[in-house]
Amino acid sequence: MQKDNHRLMLEKVFKEHEYQEDALLEILHRAQEIYGFLDRDLLMDISGSLNLPPSKVFGVATFYSFFKLRKPGQHVVTSCLGTACYVRGAEEIVQAVEKEFKVKRGGSTPDGKLSVFATRCIGACAMAPTIVVDDEVIPKATKEVVIKKIKEVLGGAESESV
Amino acid sequence: MKILKAFEDAVKEFGVEKECKVARTGCPGTCAVGPAVMIEPGDYLYQNVTLDKVRNIVRDHIVLGLPIKDMLYKNEGFYKKQHRLVLRNAGKIDPQRIQDYIAAGGYSAVVKCLATMTPQGVIYEVATSGLRGRGGAGFPTGQKWGLVARAHGSPKYIVANLDEGDPGVFANRTLAEADPHAIIEGMLIAAYAIGAEKGYLYIRSEYPLAIQTLQKAIAQAKSISLLGDKVLDTSFKFDLELRFGAGAFVAGEETAILASVEGRRAMPRPRPPYPANSGLYGKPTLIQNVETLANIPIIIQNGGAWFSRIGTPKCTGTKCFSLTGKTNNPGLIEVPMGITLREVVFDIGGGVAEGRKFKAVLVGGPSGGCLPDTLLELPIDYDSLTRVGAIMGSGGIVVLDDKSCMVDTAKFFTEFCVDESCGKCTPCRAGLIRIKDIFDNIMNGSGKMEDISTLEKTGVFIREASLCGLGQTAPNPVLTTLRYFKDEYIEHIAKKDCRAGKCFNEKHEEV
Numbered sequence: 172m173q174k175d176n177h178r179l180m181l182e183k184v185f186k187e188h189e190y191q192e193d194a195l196l197e198i199l200h201r202a203q204e205i206y207g208f209l210d211r212d213l214l215m216d217i218s219g220s221l222n223l224p225p226s227k228v229f230g231v232a233t234f235y236s237f238f239k240l241r242k243p244g245q246h247v248v249t250s251c252l253g254t255a256c257y258v259r260g261a262e263e264i265v266q267a268v269e270k271e272f273k274v275k276r277g278g279s280t281p282d283g284k285l286s287v288f289a290t291r292c293i294g295a296c297a298m299a300p301t302i303v304v305d306d307e308v309i310p311k312a313t314k315e316v317v318i319k320k321i322k323e324v325l326g327g328a329e330s331e332s333v
Numbered sequence: 334m335k336i337l338k339a340f341e342d343a344v345k346e347f348g349v350e351k352e353c354k355v356a357r358t359g360c361p362g363t364c365a366v367g368p369a370v371m372i373e374p375g376d377y378l379y380q381n382v383t384l385d386k387v388r389n390i391v392r393d394h395i396v397l398g399l400p401i402k403d404m405l406y407k408n409e410g411f412y413k414k415q416h417r418l419v420l421r422n423a424g425k426i427d428p429q430r431i432q433d434y435i436a437a438g439g440y441s442a443v444v445k446c447l448a449t450m451t452p453q454g455v456i457y458e459v460a461t462s463g464l465r466g467r468g469g470a471g472f473p474t475g476q477k478w479g480l481v482a483r484a485h486g487s488p489k490y491i492v493a494n495l496d497e498g499d500p501g502v503f504a505n506r507t508l509a510e511a512d513p514h515a516i517i518e519g520m521l522i523a524a525y526a527i528g529a530e531k532g533y534l535y536i537r538s539e540y541p542l543a544i545q546t547l548q549k550a551i552a553q554a555k556s557i558s559l560l561g562d563k564v565l566d567t568s569f570k571f572d573l574e575l576r577f578g579a580g581a582f583v584a585g586e587e588t589a590i591l592a593s594v595e596g597r598r599a600m601p602r603p604r605p606p607y608p609a610n611s612g613l614y615g616k617p618t619l620i621q622n623v624e625t626l627a628n629i630p631i632i633i634q635n636g637g638a639w640f641s642r643i644g645t646p647k648c649t650g651t652k653c654f655s656l657t658g659k660t661n662n663p664g665l666i667e668v669p670m671g672i673t674l675r676e677v678v679f680d681i682g683g684g685v686a687e688g689r690k691f692k693a694v695l696v697g698g699p700s701g702g703c704l705p706d707t708l709l710e711l712p713i714d715y716d717s718l719t720r721v722g723a724i725m726g727s728g729g730i731v732v733l734d735d736k737s738c739m740v741d742t743a744k745f746f747t748e749f750c751v752d753e754s755c756g757k758c759t760p761c762r763a764g765l766i767r768i769k770d771i772f773d774n775i776m777n778g779s780g781k782m783e784d785i786s787t788l789e790k791t792g793v794f795i796r797e798a799s800l801c802g803l804g805q806t807a808p809n810p811v812l813t814t815l816r817y818f819k820d821e822y823i824e825h826i827a828k829k830d831c832r833a834g835k836c837f838n839e840k841h842e843e844v
Contacts, residue, residue: 195596200538200577227597234598234755235579237538253500254695254731255657257745291582291749292500293539296655297364297663 180205185220192223195231199238208239236290244279244286246324248317249303253292261300265289267314268321284325336368339384343391353395359511361424362415362665363406371424378406408662410680416643417667418651419627423511428546431553434514440559442633443521447567450633455526456482459629461637463649468494468585468622469700469726470802471648471715477619480609481527484617489529491619492612493520493626494590495536495543498582499698500749502729504653505623507665509536509543512627513550517573519626521559522633524571527619532571533594534623537578547575582699582753585727586801587620589755600755601801622727624653644670648714658695658731659686668713675709678732689734692833693818697726699746700806702813703739722813724806738833739818740825743810744772750807761804764795768811776836780826789815 184201188194202217203209209232218228232238250256250265265287269275272285279286295301298310304320340355363369366380370390377400379390386404393399417423426433434440446455460475481489493516497505509516520532536544551573554560562570576594583589584599591613593599612618628650632640641649648670654677657663661683668677674694678684685691693703696713702723704711711717715725733742747769756762768791774780792808792815799805815822824830829837 191596193594193596196577196579196593200579230598231596235581237578237580251500254698254729254745255501255655255663257500258658258731258733258737290539290580291752292498292502294497294503294506296501296503296657297665299657299663 177205181216190221192221195221195223195228196235199232203238208242210240210242242279242283243288245284246286246305246321247303248285248287248321249293250276250287250289251291251293251295251299251301251303252289253296253299255296256292256300259299261302261312264300264302264312264314264317268317271318272321285321335384336370336382336387339387340370340391343388344395346388347391347396349391349395353391356427357429358426359423359428360507360665362417362420362507362667363408363411363662364664365662366406369406372400375400379404380406408683410683411662411664411666414668414672414676414680415666416651416669418631418643419508419515419624419653420511420665420667421631422515423507426512428511428513429549431514431550431557434512438634439514439630440518442630443518443525443559444565445633446522446525447565447569452482452526452528455522455633458632458637459526462628462632462640463637463647464625464628464632464640465648465715466622467624467628467652467727469697469724471725474621474625477609477621478523478526480607481529481617481619484610486610486615486617488531489527489617489619490613491520491524491527491529491532491621492590492594493532493534493623494585494587494620495534495540495623496578496582496585496590497537497540497727498578498585498753499700499727499729501657501695501698501731502655502727504655504665504728506540506543508623508627508653509540510546513543513547514554515627515630516547516623517550517554517559519621519623519629520573521564521571522629523619523621523626525569527617529619530570530572532573533576533613534573535576535578535584535590535594537584538580539578544575544577551575581755582749583755583801583803586803588801590620591618598755600757601803603800624728645712645714647716652713652725652728654728654730656682656730656732659689659734659737660684660732661686670714671712673709674704674711674713674730677713677730678709682732685732685734687734689736691732692735692737693733693739693742695729695731695733695742695810697724697806697809698729699749700724700802700809701726701729702809703733703742703817704813705817707817722809722816724809736833736835738831738835739814739821740772740775740831741833741835743814744769744776746810747772747807750803754803754807758798758800758804760795760798761800761807764791764799765804765807767791768795768808775822775825778829778837782823782826784826785815785819785822 218225274280276289302309302312368382370379370382456478464474465471495505581599584593586601588601589599608618644650653667751765754761792812796808
């Protein structure tokens with residue numbers, strides 16, 4: 172079962188880091204890679220395995236914006252809203268995506284197919300505005316190109332269903 | 334990567350494998366015209382290379398000896414005023430091959446230190462060089478090393494800061510991807526000088542390629558005894574590990590980064606005690622930005638005195654800047670300290686994009702200042718920037734044109750700092766929200782003239798009362814826009830008008 176496989180992989184991560192509490196960030200990163208996001212049960216599991224109070228584990232998981240505590244959609248759009256991208260119109264692109272697909276940044280569409288996140292600088296500033304759709308980086312993006320790409324990954328006739 | 338393979342195929346097709354070696358390399362800084370292809374000898378740089386152009390380049394330039402003039406990079410001005418020391422190997426070596434780094438003179442500084450210099454001698458050279466921390470605060474590096482070296486406590490640590498959270502800045506990323514060993518060598522020399530045996534390189538998780546490149550570089554260095562229990566067969570021992578950030582700007586602050594390495598929330602703490610005396614796990618710790626560290630090998634190779642002659646007397650050496658925004662030549666540049674803003678924006682940057690009018694330049698990211706055209710003659714150094722309300726920061730320079738609204742810009746930076754504030758101290762946590770609320774009022778037409786003085790007073794208060802650098806510098810964009818662009822605030826409040834045409838536009842918003 173996939174669940175057991177995931178648990179075995181997580182156990183391996185704990186062993187690699189020798190159950191050290193100062194490896195908590197590294198462990199949370201790997202757990203997010205394995206499970207896709209960090210839900211309450213997983214965080215409790217990690218806190219028990221590392222012998223740390225749950226408040227500490229939840230405290231760290233909620234402090235850092237990279238850690239996702241809710242299940243992301245099947246497809247993820249990450250828009251950089253750093254200075255260079257903002258100055259070159261990224262905010263307008265994000266607003267257009269939110270309007271077109273009826274989803275608010277930081278959240279997912281009701282059917283769980285699409286999530287939109289805004290991030291603060293992925294470091295590709297000379298190609299601003301930079302939008303990432305799943306794993307594809309779209310440099311010098313425009314709202315037309317981004318919306319077209321999202322529709323493509325969603326499989327064509329999606330835009331009405333949300 | 335597809336272009337790399339296409340070149341390999343074309344070189345094979347034309348049978349010139351013996352004359353022509355195809356290699357990957359790091360970024361030469363001309364980020365907006367990638368993919369870029371360099372051909373040596375001759376320093377040729379081809380821009381915007383697409384798959385269909387590859388074969389022609391090999392046929393004409395390599396086989397027939399005729400460079401294709403209209404495909405070459407046209408901006409001579411971009412490199413002319415630069416002085417690439419930190420980025421000495423970027424674009425010239427394969428970052429995934431330690432042999433390339435060594436062939437370019439890399440690690441000879443470590444050999445020189447271990448074979449001929451004492452730790453005190455190393456610190457002396459660094460102090461003589463006048464190098465100041467490139468992370469933003471500009472504290473004299475040699476002095477910092479001396480403090481850690483003399484501190485009581487063991488073991489001692491070194492933490493390299495590659496958090497680079499400033500939006501708009503990618504200098505550290507490029508350095509790590511193009512020349513990772515320069516950072517490792519810098520750390521080795523620093524560790525030798527201060528007596529540390531363990532180092533952590535803290536890198537933000539938003540940089541996956543840099544992480545991969547560093548992991549490979551560390552493994553290669555280990556494999557030839559440059560890291561480990563007996564570095565180069567001496568009694569000097571140094572072990573290096575990567576640690577990952579997770580999306581917290583505040584983690585770039587020196588005490589916050591320590592908390593993060595220890596697996597805790599990245600919340601700064603009061604000083605004293607300073608990390609030099611009580612840092613990681615309460616032990617003496619040197620925290621240094623990676624750009625500062627990349628300067629160390631060449632300082633040791635060429636001497637502190639040589640370095641001190643570059644830049645200005647109080648601000649020696651060079652600085653990497655990420656030039657972005659409404660500029661014609663966005664990219665990564667490295668210039669001697671003391672160069673003017675005008676030279677950077679107009680000579681290197683090629684002026685404002687689309688022929689528009691220059692309005693402002695943002696120097697120092699969300700902790701920095703918004704400077705007008707009257708300050709274009711300002712020489713870039715730590716002290717002159719502080720005097721005008723900006724900071725050097727990690728080196729972000731964003732060019733704005735007349736379609737940018739300065740009130741909106743200040744609001745944007747304030748919102749960033751509100752998001753990123755750790756929340757520990759009231760001036761930063763509550764003060765910045767108060768400022769944000771005022772901006773929201775101004776933007777929805779319910780601003781009042783006294784808001785201007787409230788913004789000013791609150792900004793000054795946050796700056797003076799905050800616990801750490803984030804809060805202390807967060808008001809800079811607001812205070813500098815008030816200082817240099819007050820008219821725009823007045824127009825927004827009294828006339829509900831935005832001269833850039835950006836605000837008060839709901840009815841015209843096209844989606």
